[in-house]
Amino acid sequence: MMDFYDSNLVLIQATCTGLILALSIQVPLRMGVFSFAGAGSYGIGAYLAAILVIEQEVSAFVAIGAAMLATAVIGLLLGLLIFKLNGLYLAMATVAFDLIIGVITINGGETTGGSTGLYGVITDFTMGQMFALTVIVLALVALSEVGRTGRRVDAVRDDPELALSMGISLRRYRLTAFVVSGALGGLAGAMNVLVRSAIGPLDIGFGLIVLGLTMIIVGGSRSWKGAVIGAIIFTWLPDILTAIGEWQELVYGIIVALAAVFLPRGIYGVLVDLNKWLRRRRRERRDPPPAVAAEQAGDIDPKPGDVREFALNEETVP
Amino acid sequence: MSAQPVERTSTPVLELRDLAVHFGGVRAVDGVSMKLMPGLIYGIIGPNGSGKSTLLGAITRLTRMTRGELLFDGASYAHVPPSRLARLRVARTFQMVRLLPDLNVRANIQIGADSRTTSDDRTGSRPSWFERLRGPAVSPAVVDAIRRTRLGGFESYYPSELSYGTQRRVEVARALAMDPRLLLLDEPTAGMNQSERAEISGLLRDLRDEGLTQLLVEHDVQMMMDTCDYVFAMNSGQLIAEGEPGEVVRNPAVQEAYLGRKWGRDA
Amino acid sequence: MQDLLSVVTLGSIYLLFALGMSLTWGTIDILNFGHGAIFMFSSFTAYLVLQQTELGLPLIVLLGLVVGALMSLLIQVLAFEQIIKRAKDKRTAEMQILIGGIGVAIIPLAIAQHHTKSNPFGFSSSTFTVDTWTMGDLRITNIAALSIVVALVLWVAAAVWLRRSRQGLALRSIGVDAETAALMGIDRRKMALVTMAVSGGMAGLSGVLFTFGLGAITAESGDTLLVKAFACIILGGVGSMLGVAFGAFFLAAAETVVLTQTSGSWVEAVSFGLIFLVLLFRPSGVFGRADVRRT
Numbered sequence: 018m019m020d021f022y023d024s025n026l027v028l029i030q031a032t033c034t035g036l037i038l039a040l041s042i043q044v045p046l047r048m049g050v051f052s053f054a055g056a057g058s059y060g061i062g063a064y065l066a067a068i069l070v071i072e073q074e075v076s077a078f079v080a081i082g083a084a085m086l087a088t089a090v091i092g093l094l095l096g097l098l099i100f101k102l103n104g105l106y107l108a109m110a111t112v113a114f115d116l117i118i119g120v121i122t123i124n125g126g127e128t129t130g131g132s133t134g135l136y137g138v139i140t141d142f143t144m145g146q147m148f149a150l151t152v153i154v155l156a157l158v159a160l161s162e163v164g165r166t167g168r169r170v171d172a173v174r175d176d177p178e179l180a181l182s183m184g185i186s187l188r189r190y191r192l193t194a195f196v197v198s199g200a201l202g203g204l205a206g207a208m209n210v211l212v213r214s215a216i217g218p219l220d221i222g223f224g225l226i227v228l229g230l231t232m233i234i235v236g237g238s239r240s241w242k243g244a245v246i247g248a249i250i251f252t253w254l255p256d257i258l259t260a261i262g263e264w265q266e267l268v269y270g271i272i273v274a275l276a277a278v279f280l281p282r283g284i285y286g287v288l289v290d291l292n293k294w295l296r297r298r299r300r301e302r303r304d305p306p307p308a309v310a311a312e313q314a315g316d317i318d319p320k321p322g323d324v325r326e327f328a329l330n331e332e333t334v335p
Numbered sequence: 336m337s338a339q340p341v342e343r344t345s346t347p348v349l350e351l352r353d354l355a356v357h358f359g360g361v362r363a364v365d366g367v368s369m370k371l372m373p374g375l376i377y378g379i380i381g382p383n384g385s386g387k388s389t390l391l392g393a394i395t396r397l398t399r400m401t402r403g404e405l406l407f408d409g410a411s412y413a414h415v416p417p418s419r420l421a422r423l424r425v426a427r428t429f430q431m432v433r434l435l436p437d438l439n440v441r442a443n444i445q446i447g448a449d450s451r452t453t454s455d456d457r458t459g460s461r462p463s464w465f466e467r468l469r470g471p472a473v474s475p476a477v478v479d480a481i482r483r484t485r486l487g488g489f490e491s492y493y494p495s496e497l498s499y500g501t502q503r504r505v506e507v508a509r510a511l512a513m514d515p516r517l518l519l520l521d522e523p524t525a526g527m528n529q530s531e532r533a534e535i536s537g538l539l540r541d542l543r544d545e546g547l548t549q550l551l552v553e554h555d556v557q558m559m560m561d562t563c564d565y566v567f568a569m570n571s572g573q574l575i576a577e578g579e580p581g582e583v584v585r586n587p588a589v590q591e592a593y594l595g596r597k598w599g600r601d602a
Numbered sequence: 603m604q605d606l607l608s609v610v611t612l613g614s615i616y617l618l619f620a621l622g623m624s625l626t627w628g629t630i631d632i633l634n635f636g637h638g639a640i641f642m643f644s645s646f647t648a649y650l651v652l653q654q655t656e657l658g659l660p661l662i663v664l665l666g667l668v669v670g671a672l673m674s675l676l677i678q679v680l681a682f683e684q685i686i687k688r689a690k691d692k693r694t695a696e697m698q699i700l701i702g703g704i705g706v707a708i709i710p711l712a713i714a715q716h717h718t719k720s721n722p723f724g725f726s727s728s729t730f731t732v733d734t735w736t737m738g739d740l741r742i743t744n745i746a747a748l749s750i751v752v753a754l755v756l757w758v759a760a761a762v763w764l765r766r767s768r769q770g771l772a773l774r775s776i777g778v779d780a781e782t783a784a785l786m787g788i789d790r791r792k793m794a795l796v797t798m799a800v801s802g803g804m805a806g807l808s809g810v811l812f813t814f815g816l817g818a819i820t821a822e823s824g825d826t827l828l829v830k831a832f833a834c835i836i837l838g839g840v841g842s843m844l845g846v847a848f849g850a851f852f853l854a855a856a857e858t859v860v861l862t863q864t865s866g867s868w869v870e871a872v873s874f875g876l877i878f879l880v881l882l883f884r885p886s887g888v889f890g891r892a893d894v895r896r897t
């Protein structure tokens with residue numbers, strides 16, 4: 018066990034940061050906000066934590082806290098600017114935001130280390146703290162998927178108009194999505210730089226968006242469990258695929274493409290559907306569904322309009 | 336203009352004054368005024384495209400109105416955001432069934448009850464943040480709504496597993512779970528068979544007897560005559576008649592709006 | 603003057619690339635994020651063929667065109683059609699097409715990266731040589747001149763096609779109102795395939811010309827162009843042919859100004875910033891029709 022842990026430490030660390038990055042894109046997605054801003058927040062969080070540690074020699078705790086606070090505030094401001102955009106336009110605005118962050122880090126001079134980035138970010142950050150943070154984040158996200166909040170998030174995503182008439186403020190939920198996405202992205206970036214001790218512009222480019230997105234798409238976009246599945250697959254897959262040899266990237270690409278096209282809800286979505294189907298089978302075998310009784314009670318008119326007009330005729334035509 | 340039954344309370348639950356909704360050049364609703372007194376069932380009839388659903392949209396603030404005034408309990412709410420309407424306890428159902436596919440029947444109805452847990456609750460005490468986040472597992476309002484709409488046994492079903500008529504009943508149950516003071520129903524019996532319709536009609540009358548004000552949009556005139564106390568007839572975005580259901584149906588203008596079209600098609 | 607000429611050259615490349623993307627987005631609602639991969643892989647295929655045999659410019663251009671069109675058809679049939687078939691509404695379809703395009707693009711990228719080890723590749727073994735022509739104090743390479751001519755010709759052709767022809771009319775009506783188009787008896791599937799093929803052909807063509815013009819490109823070149831093309835399209839307005847040309851040349855001009863006036867590598871930020879500003883202040887673009895605005 019310890020051997021496994023020691024020899025795979027880097028992968029375990031990458032799973033944690035990858036998971037939280039994935040959550041930073043998944044949380045807004047679950048609220049119907051198609052925002053990739055989490056990747057930009059990752060960059061901001063990583064650089065901010067690195068700068069604070071190098072120049073102010075702050076502790077890991079302070080660096081992470083400051084990074085999360087800053088990215089949450091930036092998330093809020095970004096959200097206030099663009100939360101009215103929808104669909105593709107919102108997605109692309111946030112992609113632009115992410116890429117601008119990348120350009121800024123290249124041009125930041127000594128503060129950001131230009132195209133080489135920053136290194137020597139060494140603190141007292143331990144693996145135990147990293148696990149604790151990851152578990153806390155997972156628990157909070159899981160809490161938002163159940164009960165009242167879970168139902169409301171579902172409504173905001175699947176039917177905004179219905180959500181409004183159920184007394185749910187779309188504006189508040191969408192802004193929350195931006196803030197949470199920002200904080201999670203910042204946390205992922207800060208943790209990553211603290212365990213890897215270096216960060217550069219290449220780490221926060223378009224590839225980061227693709228990585229976070231593929232984790233959710235393959236794992237599942239509707240639950241934290243999907244993000245966990247995705248993070249594990251895409252952190253460990255490249256390592257396992259070295260066995261397949263030189264074509265690992267191709268296999269990786271094919272998996273992502275297949276999932277994107279055929280499993281829009283990801284592996285977790287398939288499990289959920291399977292579970293639903295099994296439950297229905299069991300229920301039907303146990304007792305006939307009440308639906309059958311209702312349907313046998315009378316003929317359901319397939320086109321309601323006809324009957325309605327007929328009813329009027331009977332009533333009013335002498 | 337209204338010749339309504341005089342009630343002791345003189346403030347209407349809902350009042351519209353010269354309400355209009357224009358989409359570009361299309362006048363979907365064009366100067367409609369009406370008053371709904373407490374504890375009665377009101378109906379709007381009219382042919383397809385006469386502006387009934389648009390009117391409901393404007394009343395619930397989901398559709399932007401061009402001009403006019405909206406009053407609830409005598410207070411204007413023309414600028415209140417739609418999400419605040421639940422706090423006034425205005426509930427509605429939709430013309431098309433709108434249930435959340437990933438939630439089972441109980442959870443779909445619970446969303447209605449959720450809207451009541453933040454504001455001045457019946458329990459009196461303000462729930463803690465955790466309770467608000469979590470919400471009650473099953474509210475009494477949900478149990479009650481399930482019983483009244485006779486959905487017992489369906490609680491753990493998903494919308495896709497239900498017949499259309501049953502889905503509509505879930506919609507009604509969700510609105511009831513909001514414990515409304517005003518209930519707006521957009522064709523609640525569409526897709527139901529005769530016995531289901533009679534059942535819903537009976538339910539609505541029971542609710543009326545308990546004091547719930549309702550506004551019903553339908554084109555099934557028989558259903559309206561059985562259910563409503565007072566009916567408005569709409570055509571081309573305007574009110575063309577109002578009064579007792581029997582009276583309105585016999586109104587020549589209403590007959591022309593409906594039957595002129597019908598005869599023209601049959602001839 | 604020389605600066606203006608380089609703006610026009612750069613703008614033509616952007617136009618050629620963005621034209622195909624604009625065509626599919628404005629008519630059949632497909633924002634194809636595989637467009638950059640088609641661009642790159644067409645050029646990469648030409649590079650592979652050139653390692654085996656010597657070809658002249660016309661054949662290489664033709665090769666790029668055909669490979670691009672075929673790839674685009676393949677993506678349409680294997681990915682986008684499947685997504686549209688399964689999606690429950692238009693909004694989810696749009697999103698999944700975006701994600702599916704990103705996913706599909708990984709495959710050609712992985713192949714090219716594997717083969718080139720992410721090093722730049724070019725057409726050094728072609729029989730075509732790049733010359734520089736001088737007119738007064740103006741210098742222009744033959745390939746730049748060719749790019750400008752091809753971009754303008756294709757742009758005019760696409761605009762005329764959309765405006766005049768029966769097929770163009772059908773496409774435009776799909777872009778404005780899919781249901782009416784279906785009522786008019788337009789075969790959506792066939793129109794979508796034709797559009798995707800044309801769009802892919804343009805991507806392949808621009809890939810080959812771009813590689814000639816620059817000498818060499820890398821496997822990742824498509825990604826950057828993708829975002830720039832998006833900037834061109836929304837700046838001009840989705841669905842507007844005049845708009846995409848305006849967007850392409852405006853972006854080229856803005857980038858040239860930034861490149862000559864500032865130090866460092868801020869030039870990349872121009873397109874990203876532009877996207878942001880346009881979406882904030884005028885989401886329908888400069889020439890956009892308000893009724894096609896997809897919000």
